[in-house]
Amino acid sequence: MAKNTLSSRFRKLDIDEFDENKFVDDHDEPVDNQGPDGAEIDNLIRQYPLRDMMTAFHIALRNPPVNTKNPAIKERALAIVLRVLTSFKSSDIEPAVKSLDRSGVDLLMKYIYRGFEKPSDNSSAILLQWHEKAFAVGGLGSIVRVLTARKTV
């Protein structure tokens, strides 16, 4: 028998990468969305722990890093947004969600699901409350858009 029937090195190759008909996403505009500004948000949270959460919220959702492939930028943006989301009081969540437009609610849903991926001590409870309020506005469609989006946050 041939010697190389014992070798299983070929199993480490991902053959789909070599398929010439493999679907590649269109490359759009490059890295111009760097994610929200961390320093600005830190200030807002520290100085006005109760009053200006809305502003912090809106700033956090600005400039989502959807177009970059750099995971570090995405992680940074996610951490900032999660900080803002977890420091909200439960009663303030609903007006915050109501202040967003359609694409804002979709973006919020994307961040919520990203936040679900790595649960920490008390993040899940508050994220679930955010999810409930965002779902009331966005409906099943916003969740479907989280699942089908090619550009993830």
Next chain:
Amino acid sequence: MAYHSFLLEPISCHSWNKDRTQIALCPNNHDVHIYKKDGTKWTKIHELKEHNGQVTGIDWAPESNRIVTCGTDRNAYVWSLKGEVWKPTLVILRINRAARCVSWSPKENKFAVGSGSRLISICYFEQENDWWVCKHIKKPIRSTVLSLDWHPNNVLLAAGSCDFKCRVFSAYIKEVEEKPGPTVWGSKMPFGEVLFESGPSGVSGGAGEGAGGGWVHGVCFSHSGNRLAWTSHDSTVAIAEGGKTSTISSLSSETLPLLCVSFITENSLVAAGHDCYPVLFVYDGTKGSVTFGGKLDVPKQTSQRGISARERFQNLDRRATSSETTEQGLESLHKNSISQISVLEGGKSKCSTFCTTGMDGGMVTWDVKVHTHTLHTHTV
């Protein structure tokens, strides 16, 4: 509204004959069954058995009374009625994956087949060889073609595909027709030319990052051919107007994805999908906006009866809410996703009746006049 349950299995696809007395449908197997209407009853009069794989598309040409079917066996057959029997003619599509959808052109001298081989086959009849011949549109399609719709000028073809784009192609075959005049979508139309492409790299979308997010399940030209609507798997419905290439109006809906769409007037369309009821959308050409017009399946309000404490705890246990309603199933007529809509009366400009079939094996005919009256929406 009339609901008729044909089968317990999904209806894969259906098509009506010209006077709407017969319906050809595929009961989720390799055959096509033709049912004839007798008053309120439906009787099966023909069984068309030729395909070796599930039949994925059926189209019945109203004028020439021919049926074209396509299936997962990579073939298409054109059926002609000879006496009392339907006789098939094989059409070689030259595809190496399943065929997904088929559509006769308005003049019925050619038909288009969308397939998983990432191409569209345009088939026309060659008189000298007495044979159906096909030509392929390949570029720039990069995934399965899920849906097709012809423009009224018999040349342009809209295709929705799994590569997240909706495109308008030219399917001009010089052997069977004259050169077409210019339309709002363009004036130069050689075979295979892309006259319009939706999505981020083509034309800019209307609602932020909504454009280009999901497989395009259903496409439909308006009656005049100037407008094109498509529904996508990211729960959006979008309309593009030919000519003004920078305006695509899209609406991100709150429902589950819609699978099929059809214009019922020049300004409104009806769509249905995984939510099991048809919905109306209204397009405002001046503002370039699509708005939700309402659900067309308004269930009768069942009387509210009191809920016992035991039921309350049971609900809490099963569904995490102790809500009043204890409905066990869906309130809509269809009990499973709706996969296809077809206009019955009135055409796409003044539709008065349309029909939906779905995965529950049922078919519902809907009257449009009744519903637009109860919804108090736009004037048709």
